[in-house]
Amino acid sequence: MPTLENTFAGIKCLNPFWLASAPPTNCGEQIMRAFDAGWGGAVWKTIGDPVTNVSSRYSSIDWAGQRMMGFNNIELISDRPIETNLREIAEAKRRYPKHAVIASLMVESKREVWHDMVKRAEEAGADGLELNFGCPHGMSERGMGSAVGQVPEYCEQISYWVKEVARTPVIVKLTPNITDIRMSARAAKRAGADALSAINTINSITGIDLDTFTPNPNVDGKSSHGGYCGPAVKPIALNMVQQIQSDALSVLPLSGIGGIGSWRDAAEFILLGCGNVQVCTAAMHYGYRIVEDMADGLLEWMASKGFETIEDFRGLSLPNVKEWKQLNINSRIVANIHADKCIGCQLCYTACWDGAHQCIHVDRTEGGLDQPVLGTDPRYAQHEANPHGKPTPAQVIGLSNKSVTMTPIPKLDLGGVGSGSGGTPLSRIPRVDVDECVGCNLCSLVCPVPDCITMDKVETGLPPQSWEERVASRAATAQ
Amino acid sequence: MPEVVTFLEQFQPSAEIVARFPDLHPSLDRQAAIPEANRCLFCFDAPCMVACPTHIDVPRFIKKIASGNLAGSAKTILESNVLASSCSRACPVTVLCEGACVMNHYNKQPIQIGMLQRYAMDAFHASGAPLPYALPPETGKAVALIGAGPASLACAAELRRHGIAATIYDARPMPGGLNTYGIAEYKLPLAESLREIDLIAQLGVSFEFNTQVDAAKLAELEATHDAVFLGMGLGAIHRLGLANEQMPGVTNALDYIEGYKTGAILTAPASVAVVGAGNTAIDAANAAVRLGATDVTMIYRRGPEQMSAFDFEYEHAKQEGVQFLWHVQPTAIVGEDKVEGLTLSMLEASADGSLIPIAGSEFTLPVDLIVLAIGQATHTAFLTEQGTVKTERGRILIDRATGQTSNPRYFAGGDCTNGGREVVDAVADGKRAGIGIAASLKSMGESAPA
Numbered sequence: 001m002p003t004l005e006n007t008f009a010g011i012k013c014l015n016p017f018w019l020a021s022a023p024p025t026n027c028g029e030q031i032m033r034a035f036d037a038g039w040g041g042a043v044w045k046t047i048g049d050p051v052t053n054v055s056s057r058y059s060s061i062d063w064a065g066q067r068m069m070g071f072n073n074i075e076l077i078s079d080r081p082i083e084t085n086l087r088e089i090a091e092a093k094r095r096y097p098k099h100a101v102i103a104s105l106m107v108e109s110k111r112e113v114w115h116d117m118v119k120r121a122e123e124a125g126a127d128g129l130e131l132n133f134g135c136p137h138g139m140s141e142r143g144m145g146s147a148v149g150q151v152p153e154y155c156e157q158i159s160y161w162v163k164e165v166a167r168t169p170v171i172v173k174l175t176p177n178i179t180d181i182r183m184s185a186r187a188a189k190r191a192g193a194d195a196l197s198a199i200n201t202i203n204s205i206t207g208i209d210l211d212t213f214t215p216n217p218n219v220d221g222k223s224s225h226g227g228y229c230g231p232a233v234k235p236i237a238l239n240m241v242q243q244i245q246s247d248a249l250s251v252l253p254l255s256g257i258g259g260i261g262s263w264r265d266a267a268e269f270i271l272l273g274c275g276n277v278q279v280c281t282a283a284m285h286y287g288y289r290i291v292e293d294m295a296d297g298l299l300e301w302m303a304s305k306g307f308e309t310i311e312d313f314r315g316l317s318l319p320n321v322k323e324w325k326q327l328n329i330n331s332r333i334v335a336n337i338h339a340d341k342c343i344g345c346q347l348c349y350t351a352c353w354d355g356a357h358q359c360i361h362v363d364r365t366e367g368g369l370d371q372p373v374l375g376t377d378p379r380y381a382q383h384e385a386n387p388h389g390k391p392t393p394a395q396v397i398g399l400s401n402k403s404v405t406m407t408p409i410p411k412l413d414l415g416g417v418g419s420g421s422g423g424t425p426l427s428r429i430p431r432v433d434v435d436e437c438v439g440c441n442l443c444s445l446v447c448p449v450p451d452c453i454t455m456d457k458v459e460t461g462l463p464p465q466s467w468e469e470r471v472a473s474r475a476a477t478a479q
Numbered sequence: 480m481p482e483v484v485t486f487l488e489q490f491q492p493s494a495e496i497v498a499r500f501p502d503l504h505p506s507l508d509r510q511a512a513i514p515e516a517n518r519c520l521f522c523f524d525a526p527c528m529v530a531c532p533t534h535i536d537v538p539r540f541i542k543k544i545a546s547g548n549l550a551g552s553a554k555t556i557l558e559s560n561v562l563a564s565s566c567s568r569a570c571p572v573t574v575l576c577e578g579a580c581v582m583n584h585y586n587k588q589p590i591q592i593g594m595l596q597r598y599a600m601d602a603f604h605a606s607g608a609p610l611p612y613a614l615p616p617e618t619g620k621a622v623a624l625i626g627a628g629p630a631s632l633a634c635a636a637e638l639r640r641h642g643i644a645a646t647i648y649d650a651r652p653m654p655g656g657l658n659t660y661g662i663a664e665y666k667l668p669l670a671e672s673l674r675e676i677d678l679i680a681q682l683g684v685s686f687e688f689n690t691q692v693d694a695a696k697l698a699e700l701e702a703t704h705d706a707v708f709l710g711m712g713l714g715a716i717h718r719l720g721l722a723n724e725q726m727p728g729v730t731n732a733l734d735y736i737e738g739y740k741t742g743a744i745l746t747a748p749a750s751v752a753v754v755g756a757g758n759t760a761i762d763a764a765n766a767a768v769r770l771g772a773t774d775v776t777m778i779y780r781r782g783p784e785q786m787s788a789f790d791f792e793y794e795h796a797k798q799e800g801v802q803f804l805w806h807v808q809p810t811a812i813v814g815e816d817k818v819e820g821l822t823l824s825m826l827e828a829s830a831d832g833s834l835i836p837i838a839g840s841e842f843t844l845p846v847d848l849i850v851l852a853i854g855q856a857t858h859t860a861f862l863t864e865q866g867t868v869k870t871e872r873g874r875i876l877i878d879r880a881t882g883q884t885s886n887p888r889y890f891a892g893g894d895c896t897n898g899g900r901e902v903v904d905a906v907a908d909g910k911r912a913g914i915g916i917a918a919s920l921k922s923m924g925e926s927a928p929a
Contacts, residue, residue, distance in 0.1 A: 064545075065517035343584040346523035362524070393523065400524050404879045404911075405532045407901040408574050409787065424584045428526065448520050449585060 002302040004040070004295055006310040008275040009169040009195035009253040011127050013100050015040035016266065016276035016310055017291050020257055021104035021130060021173075023075065024283045028088030032095060037288035038295055041100030043197075043278060046077035046132045047085045047121065048106040048144075059206040059216030061232060070232030071281045072206040074217060074224055076138045077106050082117075086124040093125035101125070102171065106132040106144050109154065111161045118165050128168045131159060131193075133184070134175035134200025136227045146200070149175035152187035159191035169194040171255060174240075177203050181240045185250035197255035197278060198244060199237045201227025230281040234259030238272060242321050245273035261290065263297030270310060271317035329470065330462040333439040333455040335360070335432045341452035344428030348443035348453060353393050359436030360443060361390045365427045388433070434458075486673040486680070490653055493742030499769045500664035500739075503795070504594065512598045516545035519590045522581055527592055530579035532907035533560040537576055541595055553603030554611045556596055561636040561910075562629050564604065564675045565658050566903045567597035568667045571758075571789050575903070610678045615642040620920045623648060623700040625692050626711035628656020630893025630905035630912075632679050634708045634882075637913020639682040643920065646685040648692050648700070654680075656712055657894075658902060660737040663762040665769075669740050694861045701888065706916050709868070709875055709884070709891035710909060713899055714858030716851055719754065721812050728818025732763035732852035739766055747772040748847030752821050753801075754778045754809055756786035760852030761793065764801045767850070775801045776844065780808045780826055780834055804844070808836065813843055820845045855899060874898050882912025883919065890916050 004015035018041035019025050019034055026045045034042055053075055061070035078085055093101050103121035107113045121129060133155055135145030148154045155172065162170050172188035174181055176199040185196055203225050208215045215223035237258020244250045256269030261282030269277050282290050307313045337348065337360075352360035361368055386392070391399075432443075444453040465473075507515065519541040527537040535556055543552035556563040572578070572593040580589030620643045624631040627649035635645035653659050659672040680686065692700070692711070701707055716731035718724055730738075732753070738744035747770035753760050756779035767775045777796070779786060782805045786793065797803075806826045813820035825840035857873025869876045869885035875896045877883060882890040892908025894900065 065514040343581040344522075344526060345520045345581045347520060350523035396524050400529050401534055403529060403534075405530060405534070405907075406897065407532060407571065407904050409900065424581070428581075 002299055002308050004299060004310065006276065008100075008255065009128065009171065011041075011100050011102075011169055012098075013040045013276065014098055015295055016270065017041075017294050018043060018100065018102070018255065018276055018278045019283060019288075020278035020280040021046050021102075021132065022280040022284070023073075024280060024288070026078065027080070027085075028092045031088075031092050031101070034283075034288045034291075035092075035096045035099045038291040039099075039288065041102065041127075041276075043102040043104050043130050044078075044085060044089060044126075046104040046106045046135070047082055048077050048117070049108075050081055051076040051079050051138070053079050054219045056217040056219060059226070060230070061206055068230055068281065068285050070204075070206065070228055071230035071284070072204050072217070072226040072228050073201070074137050074219075074226040077132070077135065082120070086120055089121070089124040089126055093127075100127045102128045102130050104130040104132050104173070105162075106135065106139060109143055109148065109158060111164075114158060114161045115165045118162050122166065122168055126168060128171060128194075129162065129166055130171040130173050130197060131162060132173050132200075133158070134173045136175060136177050136201055136203050137225060146175040146177055149173075149184055149200070150178050152183045155184045156187035156191045159188050159193050163192040171195040171197050173200055173257075174198040174244075175200045176236060176240055176258075180243075182243055182247045182250045185244045185247070185252075189250060189252055193252060195253040195255060195275070196244060196250075197257055199233070199240050199258045201229045202233055202236065204228030229259065230285075231259045231261060234265060238268060241269060241272045241274060242318070245315065245318055246321065261285075263294045263301065266294060266298055267301060267313075268317075270314050272321075273315040273318055275310070275314065325468040326466045328464040329467055330460055330465050332458045332460045334434050334437040334458050335439070335443050336454045336456045337430055337432055337443075338452050338454065339364075339424075339426075339429050341449050342424050342429045343449055343452075344424040345448060346428065346430055347446045347448065349430045350393060351442050351446045356440050356442045357436060357438050358386045358390075359433040359438070360430045361433060362396060362427070362430050363390065364429055364431050368431045387436070485677040486654060487670060487677055490669070490673060492669045492740075493745070495745055496664060496739055496742055497668065497670075500668075500766075502668075503663075503665040506601055507591070507594050507598045512544055512595060515591050516541045516595055519545075520581065526579035526581060527576035527590075530575050531559075532575075532901075532903045533566070533910060534907075535559040535563070535576075535596070537592055540599060541590065541592070544595055544599055549599055549602040550606065550608070552599040556599060557603075557611060559910075560903070560906055561610065561633050561679060562658070562675060562902065562906045563596060564600040565629070565662075565667050565672055566906060567593050567600055568671065569658070569662050569902045571791070571901060573791055574789060575901075604674060609681050610636070612636070612640050612682065614639060614682065617644065618642040618920070620644065620705045620924075621646070621703075622706045622708060622916055623704040624708040624710055625697070625700075626656060626709070626893075626895075627651070627654040627676075627686060627688075628710055628712050628893060628905060629658055629902045630710035630712075630895075630909040631656075631708060632658075632676060632684075633906040633909030634710060634890070634892065634913040634916070635684040635909075636679050636682055637910050638916060639684060641913070641917035643705075643917060644683075644685075646687060646704075648687045648690045648696075650689065650691045652688050654686055654688070657733075660740060661733055661759070662902075663736065663765060664740055665765075666762075692861075694865050694867075697861065697867065698865075705888075705920055707889050708882075708909075708912055708916065709862070709889060709895055710893045710905070711858055712894040713855035716855050717853045719809055719812075719851065719853070721809060723812035723814060723818070726812065726814055726816070726818055728814065728847060729812065729849045729851070732759045732850050733855075735763050735850050736766060739770060744770065746770055750774040750776075750844075750846045751848045751850060752776050752778055752844060752846040753850045753852055754821075755852035755854070756781075756788055756803075757852060757854070758788045758792050760850075761788050761796045761801070763850045763852055764796055765799045767848070768799045768801060772848075774846075776846075777801055777803050778807055778809060778821070778823065778844075779803070779805055782806060806834075808834070809849075810836070810841060811843075812849065818846060818849055821849055855894075857895065857898075859895060872898075877908075877912075878915075880911060881915030881918070882908060883915055887919065890919075 021043040057075040060068040063069035103126035133149030139145035140147040256274030257278040447453045540555040576592040577589040638645040655672045751767040751772040753764040807823040811822035820843040824836040826834040875891040890912040893905035
C-alpha cells in the first residue's frame with residue numbers, strides 16, 4: 001500500500017496536504033477541525049501586529065456558469081492579538097501532536113522584532129515558520145509582505161535575521177508579483193532558508209460592476225487591488241514552481257501553492273518537484289472535507305502507477321520541461337477526427353479556419369475524402385491559406401440560410417433535419433486535410449467530445465533535430 | 480393623435496380560463512437560463528439553426544443570454560422571426576431545433592432552445608421595447624393580406640421593413656388566426672398572442688376585421704393593391720357524415736378550443752369523446768379534462784403507431800388522464816335531442832391494408848359531447864372558381880423560395896399552401912413571401928416604362 005506520509009524540510013507529516021495561511025487557518029478551533037477532516041498540516045493565518053480589516057473583502061470570477069474560477073481578497077494578516085494566536089498554536093499542537101502546525105509570520109522589518117517573533121512562535125510549539133513575503137495588498141503599503149518579497153535584498157536580509165535565531169525549519173513564501181521569481185528564491189536560499197513556498201496571490205482587479213463602475217470587492221463605493229488565487233492561477237503557479245526547481249541557485253524543498261483543489265492538481269505540483277502542497281481557495285469554496293478525496297485519489301493514482309511514497313514521483317516531470325530551442329522541430333503530428341465519435345458541432349472547423357490554418361473542411365459528402373494527400377510537410381510547403389479553394393465559413397453559412405426547411409410531420413417526414421436520433425449525418429462531420437495540418441492541437445482542444453479528435457504521429461523520415469542544433473549545424477556548414 | 484387601444488386591452492382573457500390553463504412549462508428564471516445557455520456548445524453552422532424553418536441564429540442568441548445581453552438576444556431572434564414569442568411556446572421543438580441539437584448524439588439532453596428563446600422574448604416584452612426594425616421610407620406600394628394568422632403577420636412585418644403598406648383582412652374580430660384562437664392555452668395564452676401582434680401593428684400594419692374575403696372582395700383588393708398575399712389557412716374541420724351530426728353536443732376541435740380560449744366555454748360535461756388523433760385532437764381532449772370532464776376518450780381508427788400527433792403530445796395527453804380507444808370508427812350518434820352516446824365499430828386491416836369493420840363488434844360509448852378533430856378542409860374554392868391561382872388538392876401552389884403563386888401578383892404561405900403545419904412554418908413562408916413581394920415590386924418598378 002502506498003503511503004502519503006512524508007517529510008517536508010525536516011517536518012514529518014501525515015500527508016502532503018497543508019492548509020495555506022489564509023482565512024481557513026484563522027484560529028485554533030478551525031485548524032483542529034481541519035485536522036479532524038484529514039489535513040496533514042496547516043500554516044497559521046499570518047501572525048503579526050493585529051490589523052483592522054475592511055468589509056467586503058473577497059470577489060471572484062465566475063466562468064461559464066462555474067463559480068469562483070478565480071478568487072480575490074483584500075483581507076490582511078490576522079486581526080487577532082499575537083498572544084491569542086500563540087496560545088492556540090500551543091493548544092493545537094498539544095491536541096494534534098502528529099500534525100504540522102506552521103506559524104506564518106510578518107512583522108516590521110527590524111532585526112530585533114523578527115527575532116522576538118520567531119522565538120515566541122517556536123516557544124508556542126510551531127513545527128516550522130513561514131515568512132510571508134508575498135501578501136500583495138495592504139501590508140505591502142506598510143513595508144511588509146510583497147514589499148519585502150519584491151526586493152531580493154530585503155528578502156535575503158530578513159530571511160537571514162530569522163535564520164539567526166530559528167531552531168525550526170524556515171520556509172520563505174514568495175510573491176509572484178515580480179519579473180523573475182528566481183531572484184527572490186535565490187535570495188532566500190543565500191540567506192539559509194530551509195524551504196520555499198510559492199506562489200502567493202497575484203495582484204488583481206477581478207472585475208468592475210457595470211452599474212456602479214466600482215471594481216469588486218466594494219468597500220463603501222471604492223475598491224483596491226487584491227490578491228488573485230483559485231483554479232485560474234494554477235498554470236502560473238506551475239510555471240513558477242518549475243522555474244524554481246530547475247534553477248540550481250534557487251532549488252530548495254518547495255511547498256506548492258496556487259489553484260490546488262484536487263489530488264490531480266497536487267500530483268502535478270509534486271511531479272514538478274514540490275515536497276507538499278498548500279490549499280486555500282478550494283477549502284474556502286467547499287470546506288475542509290475536500291481533503292478526503294485529495295488523499296484518497298492520490299493514493300489510488302499512486303497505487304496504479306506503482307509509487308510507494310511521495311518521493312517516488314516527486315520531480316519526475318522536471319526533465320520533460322525544456323527550453324523551446326531544445327524541442328524536436330522534425331517531429332510531426334496531425335489531427336485525426338474520429339467520425340464515429342463526432343457529434344457534428346463543427347467547433348473544430350470554425351476554430352481551424354479563424355484561429356489556425358484553414359485545414360479542416362466540411363466536405364465528406366462532396367468527395368473531400370477522395371482528395372489526394374500529397375505527403376509534403378506543410379510547415380515548409382504551404383504558406384497560402386485555403387490552397388484547394390474550399391468554401392469559406394461565410395459561404396457555408398450562406399448555403400444553410402438559403403435552405404428551405406419545414407417542420408417534419410411524424411410518420412410522414414422521417415429523417416427530417418430535426419430528427420436527432422440516429423448518428424451524426426456525414427455531411428456534418430468535418431475532415432482534416434492532413435497535408436495542410438500543422439499539428440497545432442487547436443481542434444482537439446475545442447472539441448467537446450473526449451478522444452474524438454486525436455493528434456496522431458506522422459513519420460517525417462527526418463532525424464530528431466532541435467532549433468538549437470539546426471542553428472549550430474548551419475553555422476558549422478557555413479564555416 | 481388618437482389614443483391607440485391595443486389588442487391586448489380590447490380583448491381581456493377570461494380569468495377562469497387563465498387559472499385552469501396555467502403554463503405547461505413554467506418559464507426559466509435567470510438561475511436556470513444562464514447555466515443552460517452556457518451548456519450550448521456554440522456550434523458552427525448549427526444544426527438547430529438549419530432545422531428552424533425561420534433559421535433563427537440559435538447559438539448566437541443563446542450566447543447573448545449567457546453574456547447577459549438579453550436585448551441583443553431578442554433582437555437576434557426577431558431578426559429572423561417576428562413571432563418569436565409564440566413560436567418559442569408553440570413550436571414542437573423536439574422535432575425541430577432541439578431535435579437537431581448535437582447533444583442528441585452525445586447522450587446528453589439537447590439544449591432547451593425553446594425555453595431559452597422564451598426567456599429572451601419575455602425579457603424583451605417586459606422591457607416594453609418596440610420591434611427592433613429600422614423602417615425605410617414608404618415606397619408607395621401597397622399589399623393586401625388575406626387572413627390575420629401567422630403567415631400574413633410575418634409577411635406584413637417583412638413588407639413594412641421594405642417600406643410597403645400592408646393591410647390584413649380577416650373574418651374574425653381578433654388578429655392572430657390559430658395563434659390567438661387555436662393553440663392550447665397552456666402552450667400559447669391568448670394574451671401572449673395579442674401582445675406580440677400589438678408590436679406588429681406598431682410597424683404600421685393595418686387590420687380590417689370582421690371582413691370575409693370572397694371572390695368579389697378579392698377582385699376589389701387586387702384592383703386596389705400592388706400585390707395580394709394569401710394566408711387564410713385551412714377551412715372547416717371535416718364532418719363524419721353521420722345522422723344527428725347537427726345535434727347539440729356535437730362540435731369540432733377548433734370551435735371547442737376557440738370557445739374556451741375566448742371565455743365562451745367555461746365547463747365541460749362529464750363524458751367527452753374526441754374523434755381523431757392529431758395534435759389538435761389532443762389539445763381538445765386535454766381542454767375537456769381541464770374544463771371538468773371526468774371521462775375523456777380519444778377515438779382513432781388506427782393504432783398509436785399511426786397517430787399523427789407528436790409523441791410528446793401523446794405522452795402529455797396520457798398524463799392529463801385522457802383515455803384512448805384504438806382501431807374503432809364512429810358509426811352512429813345516439814341521442815334524442817342531444818348527444819347521449821357514440822356508437823363505435825371495431826376495425827381490422829384487410830389484406831390490401833384498408834380498414835374494414837368487424838361484423839357485430841359495435842358498441843356504444845355513453846358521451847355528453849363529441850368533438851371532431853379529423854382534419855381540416857381547404858378554403859381555396861373562392862380562388863379556383865375564378866382561376867386566380869393554381870392549386871393542388873386544395874393547396875395553393877407556390878415557389879417555396881419566394882411564395883409566388885402561378886399568378887405573379889399573388890403570393891401565398893402557411894397552412895393554405897402546406898396543408899397544415901406549424902406556426903413557425905407559416906412565419907417562414909410569410910417572411911419569404913414578404914421578401915419575394917418586395918423583390919417582385921421592385922423589379923416591376925424598374926422595368927416599368929418611364
